[in-house]
Amino acid sequence: MDKAAPLQFFNEMFDSESVRPPYRGLEEWTRDMPAELRSLKQSEAESLFRRIGITFAVYGEGGDPDRLIPFDMFPRVFSADEWRRLERGIKQRARALNAFLVDVYGRGEIVRAGRIPARLVYQNEAYEKAVCGFLPPRGVYSHIVGIDIVRTGRDEFYVLEDNCRTPSGVSYMLENREIMMRMFPHLFQENRIAPVEGYPRALRRTLASVAPKKCTGEPKVVILTPGHFNSAYYEHSFLADMMGVELVEGQDLFVEGDFVWMRTTEGPKKVDVIYRRIDDAFLDPLCFKPDSMLGIPGLMNVYRSGGVTIASAPGAGVADDKAVYTFVPEMVRFYLGEEPLLNNVPTWQCGKRDDCAYVLEHLAELVVKEVHGSGGYGMLVGPKASKAEVELFADKIREKPENYIAQPTLALSTCPTFVAEGVAPRHVDLRPYCLVGESIELVPGGLTRVALTEGSLVVNSSQGGGVKDTWVVAD
Amino acid sequence: MLARTASNLYWISRYIERAETNARLLEVGARNALMPNIGGGYRNEWDSVLRASGTAQAFDRKYGEPVQRNVESHMFFDSDNASSVAACIERARENGRIVRTALTTQVWDALNTAFQEIREMQRTERSKLALSDLIDWTTRTTALIRGASLATQLRNDGFDFSNVGHYLERADSTARLLDVKYYVLLPQVGLVGSGLDNYQWSTLLRAMSAHRSFGWAYGGEVTPLKIADFLILNRQSPRSLMTAIEGVEQFLGQLARRYGKSSKPLSQSRSVLAELAETNVSEIFEEGLHEFLTRFIRDIAAIGASVHETYLSGEAR
Numbered sequence: 044m045d046k047a048a049p050l051q052f053f054n055e056m057f058d059s060e061s062v063r064p065p066y067r068g069l070e071e072w073t074r075d076m077p078a079e080l081r082s083l084k085q086s087e088a089e090s091l092f093r094r095i096g097i098t099f100a101v102y103g104e105g106g107d108p109d110r111l112i113p114f115d116m117f118p119r120v121f122s123a124d125e126w127r128r129l130e131r132g133i134k135q136r137a138r139a140l141n142a143f144l145v146d147v148y149g150r151g152e153i154v155r156a157g158r159i160p161a162r163l164v165y166q167n168e169a170y171e172k173a174v175c176g177f178l179p180p181r182g183v184y185s186h187i188v189g190i191d192i193v194r195t196g197r198d199e200f201y202v203l204e205d206n207c208r209t210p211s212g213v214s215y216m217l218e219n220r221e222i223m224m225r226m227f228p229h230l231f232q233e234n235r236i237a238p239v240e241g242y243p244r245a246l247r248r249t250l251a252s253v254a255p256k257k258c259t260g261e262p263k264v265v266i267l268t269p270g271h272f273n274s275a276y277y278e279h280s281f282l283a284d285m286m287g288v289e290l291v292e293g294q295d296l297f298v299e300g301d302f303v304w305m306r307t308t309e310g311p312k313k314v315d316v317i318y319r320r321i322d323d324a325f326l327d328p329l330c331f332k333p334d335s336m337l338g339i340p341g342l343m344n345v346y347r348s349g350g351v352t353i354a355s356a357p358g359a360g361v362a363d364d365k366a367v368y369t370f371v372p373e374m375v376r377f378y379l380g381e382e383p384l385l386n387n388v389p390t391w392q393c394g395k396r397d398d399c400a401y402v403l404e405h406l407a408e409l410v411v412k413e414v415h416g417s418g419g420y421g422m423l424v425g426p427k428a429s430k431a432e433v434e435l436f437a438d439k440i441r442e443k444p445e446n447y448i449a450q451p452t453l454a455l456s457t458c459p460t461f462v463a464e465g466v467a468p469r470h471v472d473l474r475p476y477c478l479v480g481e482s483i484e485l486v487p488g489g490l491t492r493v494a495l496t497e498g499s500l501v502v503n504s505s506q507g508g509g510v511k512d513t514w515v516v517a518d
Numbered sequence: 519m520l521a522r523t524a525s526n527l528y529w530i531s532r533y534i535e536r537a538e539t540n541a542r543l544l545e546v547g548a549r550n551a552l553m554p555n556i557g558g559g560y561r562n563e564w565d566s567v568l569r570a571s572g573t574a575q576a577f578d579r580k581y582g583e584p585v586q587r588n589v590e591s592h593m594f595f596d597s598d599n600a601s602s603v604a605a606c607i608e609r610a611r612e613n614g615r616i617v618r619t620a621l622t623t624q625v626w627d628a629l630n631t632a633f634q635e636i637r638e639m640q641r642t643e644r645s646k647l648a649l650s651d652l653i654d655w656t657t658r659t660t661a662l663i664r665g666a667s668l669a670t671q672l673r674n675d676g677f678d679f680s681n682v683g684h685y686l687e688r689a690d691s692t693a694r695l696l697d698v699k700y701y702v703l704l705p706q707v708g709l710v711g712s713g714l715d716n717y718q719w720s721t722l723l724r725a726m727s728a729h730r731s732f733g734w735a736y737g738g739e740v741t742p743l744k745i746a747d748f749l750i751l752n753r754q755s756p757r758s759l760m761t762a763i764e765g766v767e768q769f770l771g772q773l774a775r776r777y778g779k780s781s782k783p784l785s786q787s788r789s790v791l792a793e794l795a796e797t798n799v800s801e802i803f804e805e806g807l808h809e810f811l812t813r814f815i816r817d818i819a820a821i822g823a824s825v826h827e828t829y830l831s832g833e834a835r
Contacts (some may be wrong), residue, residue, distance in 0.1 A: 093634065094627055271616045289520050295832065306521045306832030308675060309777050506705035 053196045053467055055119070062478045065516050066227050066459075067121040068234040071225070073117070073459070073466055081116075084226055088114050091222050113509035114219060119458045119471055119491040123237075129192070129200060129475070130485050132384035137188040137477040140207055140362045142369075142378035144184035148175055148358060153377050159370045168368070168415060168461060169360030171323060173330050174290050180253040181481060184356040186318075187213075187246070188477040192309040192457040193386070200376065201388045201453065204370065207363040208355050209320050211474050212490040212510075217242060217285070220488070220511040235517035237487035242476070243285035249480035251318045256349045257301065259365040262315040264288045265305065267296070269321045277368060281370050293321075298341030303351045316352045365414045365448050366392060371432070372445055388453060389411040393443030399411040402449040403440060408434050410500075411440065424500060426452050444463075458511065460493055470494045472502050473513065487515035519620075521832035524679040528830060530610045530629070531667075531683035532682055533661050537606035539691040540593050540655035543567045543719070546725040548649050550584060568588040570698040573599055576602045586649070594652050603656050607636050610663075622670040628663040635659070675776055676770045682825060685765030690818050693759050695725060696749055697811040726757045738785035746807065747799045759814060760794050767791050768823065773829070790817050826831070 054065040104456050121129070146152050147164050154161045164170060187208025191203040220239055224231055247264060256260035268279040270292050295306050296314065304311035319326065325335045330343040345351050361367060369390050372383040391398035391409075402409060409489035411423040422438045440447050457468030475489035491511040492502035502508040550563035557581070565585040568574040571593060580598070581588040593601045609632035614621055627686070635655070639647060671677050720740050723729045726749065735754055736744050750759045772782040802810045828834065 082525050094630060272614070276615075277618075280615075280618040289523075290619055291520060292522065295520055295522055306834075308519050308524045308679075308773075308829040308834060309779075310834045 052454050052470075053194060053199075053383065055194070055429070055458045055471075056341075056468075057455050060199075065120040065125070065514075066300070068230065068393075068516065069118065072230060076130050076466075078113070078498075084116060085461065088116060088222055088226060089105045091225070093209075110371075112215065112504045113471075113495060114222070115460050115493055115509050115511045116223070117466065118223065118230075118512045118514045119473075120514045122139045123515060123518050125384070126237075128384070130487075132200070132406060133190050133475055133477050133485055134483045135379065135381060135384050136190055136202065136205065136371065137479050137483060139371065139374040140188060140205060141184055141479055141508055143367060143374045144207075144356070144362050145178065145182045146378070147361060148177065148184075154378065158377050159367070160374050163364075163366055163370075164361060167361050167364055169323075169358070169364055171191075171358035171361075173343060174347070174356065174358045179356045180255055180352055183253055183354075183479050184359040186249055186253065186479050187355040188479060189474050190385075190477065192302070192473045192475070193388075193453055194473070195454045200385055202371070202385050203388060203453075204365065204368060205363040207359045208475065208476075210476060211275045211278055211320075212492075214281040215240065215510050216476070216488055216490045216513065217356050218281075219490075219510060221380070229404055232513070237515040237517070239486045239488040241485045243282060245484050245486065246282070246318075247286040249478040249484065250318055250352075250354055252481035253352050253354065254315050255352045256294050258315040263305075263313060264316040264318065265291045265296075265314050267291055267293070267319040267321060269293075269325070272405065273320075275427070276322065288318075293325075293339050296339045296342075297516055298339060298345055301345060301348060301350045303339065303342060303345050315353060316354060318354050323360065326353070326357060332496055346363055354453065365412060366445075369448075380405075388450045391449045392445075393440055393447040393449065397445045399440070402447075403437055404458075406437055406449075408452060410448045410452050411436060411447055414448060424452065427500070452500065455494075455502075458491070458493065460495070460509075460511075462497075467497070469497070470500050470502065471511065488513045501513055521628055521674050521830055521834065523617045524676065525622050525826075525830040527620060527676050527680045527826070528683035530613045530617075531664075531680045533606040533610035533613070534663050534689040535684055535687035535691065536601055537603045537656055539604050539687075539695075540571060540601060540606070541653045541660075542725045542727065543695075544590065544649065545653045546721055548653070549724060550721060564626055566698065567593070568681045570602060572694065573601060587644075590652070594656075604636050604650075606641065607632050607659075617677060620676050622672075624670045625663065628659075628666045632659045632663065636702055636732055642701040675773060678773045678776070681769040682766055682773075685762045685769065686818060686822055686825070688757060688764065689759055689762035690815060692726070692749060692759055693811050693815050693818065695722065695790040696746070697815070698705060699809060722747075727754060728757065731755065743774070743799050743803070746802065748766070750802065751794060751797070751799065761816075762793075763787060763791050763794060770825075780793070781824070781828050783828060786817070786821045786824055788794070788830040790814070791822070 057061060061159055062070050089111065092114060093463045143153065146153070147170070153159055154164055154213045168226055178182055185207035187210060189206035191201055191211070192208070193203050229510050251262045253291045264286070265288055266279055266283045268276060268290055270276065273279070274474070281288050289305065291305060297304055298307070299311070302315070303314045305314050321337055324331045325337040327338045327340060327342040331338070331339045342351070343357070346357070369387065369392065370385055375383040391402050393399045393402055400409065406423070407425045411422040411425070423432065425433065428436070455470040455472060458471045459466045460469035462469070471491050471493045473489050473491055475485060478484040491513040492504065493502060493509045493511055494502045495507065495509045547564050547567040550816065564586060565574065567589065568577050568584060573592070576599060577584065577589070577592050581592060592599055596602045597605050597608065601603060614629040616625060618626060618686065622834065667680060671680070694702045721743060723732050728748070732740070732745070732748050734820045735748060735752065748755050752765070753760055755761060767784070767787040770781065770787055774780045774784050811829065
């Protein structure tokens, strides 16, 4: 990609006036849908979401904790061919990221080979010294890898970031599909759309396949949630329900002897695999944050002695750090001996003096992100920011340059979206969920996020983005 | 099952039952507000409604004079009042959200819809909400939630805990309603049997939606003895103390069989049940209805405490 090229947006449905093949099944559907039916269906969808209880609380915004993420009924479509290509790239990346994690908590070959600076790895805030030398079952640190991908052209896909800890949003992938099938059954009869409903079973299978070595018999899997005040609580309980496993909070678990136990009405029951949806820092007050109320004292000792598996493994965060991101293509080459199938977005490290100078000079054209931030908080979208905002951000970068990276403002592809005036193109991204255990699996689909505001390139739900059903259609 | 989940299920039932009791109390108040003030009974029927709900003091601090509109606000809408219909529905739904995975879609749907509707009502102009509609809404909604639970929930230990909660709350609320009516309205034994007495007693039947079933079960004159029998000892009456405590015993027994382990709350409920089975209304009136009810309420609370300690606290071994 030319770093300075002007923005040309790829429209996923219309290719210079003709409809691209994956979207052909939708042409008639939109053309023939009268406005009244559309608004009827839209409010039906909303009330379905509300009844199901899918809500999303936005951090720091206050207001209604039961807010809905806006759902757009216009699906985002990939052809089977496009998907096969993506799938190969995603799986390759997930393998490389896990190989990297095993390496940096083991011998550190990649650092010794000089392919990534030692400082970036070992002085990284996400690097957990507590798990050095420990090899998790099957050598998997990140069991669910969420890779955020944007499209900028017919054959151009870029990885925006990797999420190796606990990527959220998969419940939307599943529920969006349920709701679309309920509202527009004929679309599913007319198009051959690959199902995504196997995800919860695949996730359970993946987690059971990484049971600790001391586990005998059918592994007991649980999901650990920070509690019902967490904004993603709906997702935690939804997944537990679909997987048929218990949803526990820290207070429901305790350590005794060599194992972790769950408090039940019949007394303690042993737990083998914990799919945790809380951060490393809150896992075990004896090992990490001493004042954490969420954790289980002694958990890390049991973990390190092979009494329980934690997924994702503590320490996995070092692989999805935004500064480490730059080196993922290098990891693919180093561990797999392959060329990366998915590209990184060109990235400037503000910690490097030359890069920083360039970034400060071109701030108005770039997107700047905090290295450790997530969810679209604390970022600057240069072309959309006012002069004052840009200057304020420049000061922040000068103060702590290593805290920031910058990328060109990407020409995110657009997908037709229902708006007040009818149908209009809006920018989208994609988060597929790759499962890594005994084998590597990827359900054909993912979460498509859409920036509902005209011209906006920020798709985060915390910043007013919406979601779409994502289809992979057979050729 | 997870002790915390059991606890959530248990409390959902208790809150739903409590919401219903509150609506029934409001109904009694509304009905009596329509009656001519006969012979200076208790000061004000709204006041007795507040006492029955156990929130008279809190009401006094916040609102002062018990007039209908304020009592309605307090007992239906006010989230500050922990036992208002709105607060009960909110908390039942919150508990439901926490254990979403242990509820069927129908039960969650009923709970969540109730919550959405009550929020809508809280936003609606009060003049557009007739008290009778609020009461109807509550009894209909709680019946729907309970019905969805009975019709669709898996018959597992969670179902048992949910029912233990339901019957314990019902036993408690019937006993409290009886106690307030007796103690507050008729402190003098001399009044028992008078016309006013019968009128107040039949109000009690209305509060339990049992006016007609009482007629079917007993026929003839409405007397305090018959009503007390109906609400305390009659196995046909769905709200009698007997029926409620039998329910408690049944589901605690089921849990004990399921877990292959008898329990303290089970033996406690069995001894309360045995006592009820051996007594009759005359004996109860001899002991003093108030004394009997006080003891009963204490026993129920003790069973509740043991259920918590044995199953819900997570300290089970």
